[in-house]
Amino acid sequence: MRVSAGPLTSYEIVYDIASVTAHHDCPDIPFSIRRNFLKTFDNPPPGALIERYLGYLDDKPVGYLELNFPQLDNLDIVELDLLVLPEHRRHGVGRALYDLAVERAEVHHRKHLQASTVDRHPDGTAFAESVGAKQGLVDLxxxxxxxxxxxxxxxxxxxxxxxxxxxxxxxxxxxxxxxxxxxxxxxxxxxxxxxxxxxxxxxxxxxxxxxxxxxxxxxxxxxxxxxxxxxxxxxxxxxxxxxxxxxxxxxxxxxxxxxxxxxxxxxxxxxxxxxxxxxxxxxxxxxxxxxxxxxxxxxxxxxxxxxxxxxxxxxxxxxxxxxxx
Ligand SMILES: CC(C)(COP(=O)(O)OP(=O)(O)OC[C@H]1O[C@@H](n2cnc3c(N)ncnc32)[C@H](O)[C@@H]1OP(=O)(O)O)[C@@H](O)C(=O)NCCC(=O)NCCS
The missing domain is CATH 3.40.630.30 (Gcn5-related N-acetyltransferase (GNAT))
Structure with a gap:
């Protein structure tokens, strides 16, 4: 299978990936309804510069990367949201999207990538450790x-x-x-x-x-x-x-x-x-x-x-x- 990462082609696909992933990772948190989720793309919070990418297995989009480069403060960081559909994990899509995140961070002169994982599943923690990230804060x-x-x-x-x-x-x-x-x-x-x-x-x-x-x-x-x-x-x-x-x-x-x-x-x-x-x-x-x-x-x-x-x-x-x- 060919793994690749590329620009976003459709907002709808993001909803499909993000809602399934969220339900898998935290089923008790109600996920945004589609109409409201789609509105987020054109209505970012002030000061947020957001880039979005998809991860592919062959031609199928199975992963999503969202990068927020704060513009008004915290100019050294980039916040990262990285999701891969549960049934397509461990094929390298997460790593391909992560490599793209590093590339984009360098283009924007950011020095620190920040992201969160939940303890309900081992995937997020194992992945973060595999790229050499360090625990910064524990949230309950x-x-x-x-x-x-x-x-x-x-x-x-x-x-x-x-x-x-x-x-x-x-x-x-x-x-x-x-x-x-x-x-x-x-x-x-x-x-x-x-x-x-x-x-x-x-x-x-x-x-x-x-x-x-x-x-x-x-x-x-x-x-x-x-x-x-x-x-x-x-x-x-x-x-x-x-x-x-x-x-x-x-x-x-x-x-x-x-x-x-x-x-x-x-x-x-x-x-x-x-x-x-x-x-x-x-x-x-x-x-x-x-x-x-x-x-x-x-x-x-x-x-x-x-x-x-x-x-x-x-x-x-x-x-x-x-x-x-
Ligand atoms: C984290 C996530 C994006 C990884 O996606 P993925 O496509 O499975 O990642 P990859 O296949 O590229 O994995 C890269 C490496 O991470 C590590 N890893 C990932 N998941 C793992 C697991 N469940 N157990 C052990 N190691 C794991 C491995 O070292 C893996 O390399 P290997 O498969 O060659 O051993 C995916 O599990 C996910 O969407 N999780 C929920 C959201 C989340 O936590 N995002 C992370 C923000 S940092």
Missing amino acids: RSRLDVTALDESLLAGLRAEADKRSTGYTLRSWVGVPPDDLIDGVAYLEGRMNADAPTGDLVLEPEKMDAERIRQGDLTRERRGRRNYQTGALIGDRLAAWTSVVAELDQPAHAWQSTTIVDPEHRGHRLGLLVKLENLSLVRREKPALEAIDTFNAAANAFMLKVNRAMGFRMVDSWIDWQKDL
Whole structure:
């Protein structure tokens, strides 16, 4: 069989490869519906330069490579998504696509390739080790079963958080943040790579501003997704912020995304407070919601403790790899 890699010829093929691979690797994570997935191609997040390639066995496309070259910060890295259909693995398609990734990284003067694998199957880890990548960070995926929430436990947590956070007020919104809060959101989101553990990954804080946040939410909407958010304010200043993102066509599932408390406001249970309030918002907006998934660095003891208290339970473990070129 002849192995080769070449440019993308059809968005539909990518969906066929990515959906089958995702279902094989993590069957409990609902995969994007085709219509929304296809919208991602023309609506990248701001600051992302994306290249896409297919891997072939003879003339059959069986693998997919997506490379994201960040344009606004992290100019030394390239993020890589590399997938081969389960029944066509171990024929060298992954390696052919990887070699192309290295070639493209060199063209863009990138020094580090970064990618993630899940621990449910040996393939990803074995492949990453075979190309000499190093483990940069371990992430845990945890799930909140929204159909079995312990309401009295949540009420108790809320009462405790309220007690510890007097003087702060809560605001919730959907999509682009209100004008008076958007700079605060950009400031907090921009802190993430500095404040959350990044292990041995070469990652610098993202350069965020109001316009990048606005465009991020607008392109997310165009991809069929919605961002549910809650902030805690002291006066008119945002001190903590959390975000849950969900595909509109997936009524049962959502992703808990960023939660961050400004360093000078830590110790007031604001992380827990905004998460609890935002959970109420998401449950109102998505009444058929059954599960919320989230990723946390295994070393992020504080966030894991908050999540565990709310009822999140660990599902699987992921490794973020880095290959230095
Ligand atoms: C990782 C993945 C892309 C590899 O695709 P592939 O076409 O099977 O890869 P290759 O056939 O080119 O394998 C190259 C080498 O990786 C190693 N390898 C890959 N899978 C392996 C496995 N299950 N067990 C042991 N070694 C493995 C071997 O050294 C292999 O060389 P060999 O077959 O000559 O021994 C594929 O398994 C996949 O799509 N996994 C899910 C997504 C993922 O984890 N992507 C990786 C991001 S880094």
